[in-house]
Amino acid sequence: MDITWKELFAIVSAVQAWGSFWLRRKILFHCDNKSGVDIWDKGSTRAAHTMVLVRLLYFYAVHHQLNMDRFWKLAPTANPRPDSTPAWPTQTFMRASCNAGLTKFHAFCDQYNLHTHPASSLTLQYFSVHEARHISYKTIKVYLVAICLDHIENGYQDPTRDNLLQLVCRGIRRHQGNNQRNRLPITLNILRTLKEQLHQSSYTFQEKLMLWSAFTIAFYGFFRASEYVNLRWDDVTYDEEQMSITLHQSKTDPFRRGHTVHIFKTTSSTCPLKVLKQYKDSVTSTPPNAFLYHAGRFTPLSCPAVTRVIRQLLSQAGLNYMDYASHSFRIGAATTAAAASLPTWMIKSLGRWSSNAYLSYIHCQPSRTPAIHRLLAHTDASNQPEWDPDCMHRHINQLN
Missing domain, CATH: 1.10.443.10 (Intergrase catalytic core)
Structure with missing residues (x-):
């Protein structure tokens, strides 16, 4: 199972075990998985196995009359503080990014005479659009988390929980497009x-x-x-x-x-x-x-x-x-390893992958494409047994 499922499973298990003791109370969950928080907010996901947990979560909330809320923090500390005071990230590079985000936010507010505490949603929207000209969407998310933690530590409400701000961030992500690096393999x-x-x-x-x-x-x-x-x-x-x-x-x-x-x-x-x-x-x-x-x-x-x-x-x-x-x-x-016709389970074991992420690492060599097309041209799908992906390379090698 993926990490998002595991994070939600822990929350569902807690509600199932102690929900009867929390009757008609407001419960605040701290989660360091952004995907899990987004699924919680939307109430749906394309992953069927994760959707089972979402339905269970809402079922227990209605059954025990709970008012459940969530808070996304970047990482837990070795000695966690009370839930009312979320922890700052412990990684050096993350802490540096958060501090840089707060510094830029204060400079932006000073430049345009805006309030830093408490900051309005409109201020954060202006700040996000202003920074989107120079930094990536992922860095803007880190800056907003830093502003959120800073507000909560100073006794203010979370200013980032606003639908318009989320729509602005979504627009920034779509405008910037997919900036994922194209890393080539060293064969x-x-x-x-x-x-x-x-x-x-x-x-x-x-x-x-x-x-x-x-x-x-x-x-x-x-x-x-x-x-x-x-x-x-x-x-x-x-x-x-x-x-x-x-x-x-x-x-x-x-x-x-x-x-x-x-x-x-x-x-x-x-x-x-x-x-x-x-x-x-x-x-x-x-x-x-x-x-x-x-x-x-x-x-x-x-x-x-x-x-x-x-x-x-x-x-x-x-x-x-x-x-x-x-x-x-x-x-x-x-x-x-894929070119050597090693089975997928062996590649996954050699690379110590816990998911199928390794499949995106395998690059199909252009020299093998003609053999693949010849294989398709000589295949009768109506008489084929159940598909075995580990046999594909052996068929291609036979045609070569």
Whole structure:
């Protein structure tokens, strides 16, 4: 089940368990899932399994005569405060965005002689449209959440709960369109190109080993960018045949149970085990972080640094480098696994995906399109058994 279903399931379970004790009372739920809050507001969703929870929620509300309300906050804290005082986000980058949003809001109100506390819905509409010229819809949402939390902490009502403001935000989102980045996969051919350009670059020998080791581990381990740049030597063990990397936390492991990724030796020029041994032997001291720059001082590898190096190397190779980033290794691993005719359940397991999001990572190579069309031309749908998506690649390979 998706995270939205899990969030609503917790609320429905609470109402079912304690609804009889809340008879004719007003209940305020704090939820950190924006999709769940939107579904609650609309009272409907296209997801059938989530709609079951929505109906149950409204049923219990009527049965126990409850006046239920919700409040969306970005993230809980380790020591939550009372419900009347929602928590500010604990992530550094989120807190910085919230503070920046409040600063811009106060400057906007000072410029046009508007009240900051309490701010009217019309003021927030003007502010949202004003900022939409420079920032994205998602950033505007973060700014509005910061204004909301600031008002509640100062004893005012939430000024963002206004239908007109929601319509203005929806119009901003439609006007800006879909700004989702088009990230291309780093497949084996691109990976070999990176190796060639890295060999010709001006990096030191140790930095070349470090970067190439990070690239190969990211590809063969199906790692997210945040997972391989923060790798520590204590989490890596290896022998002559394989390496084992322990992830203490990840995106799909909310309870921090940990997961061990095994990467085995290959005979190709992109073997991650071989280059890791070379890199480990070249490191005179062993700092906690595995991937570090050693020019003058120890500088940990970061996602922006990986993206910068990838684009620099691909630019030297004459390729269109702007659509490649630190996450492209994971996308390329999924694309390569699909091209190798691995079943979908295996790809999902290798990448540690808890949903079907990995399907959007798989890019269909243009060279395979003629075989697909030949397969369609020779298929009689009336005599076919139940469709098996894992058999598709085998049929295409037979036609090739």
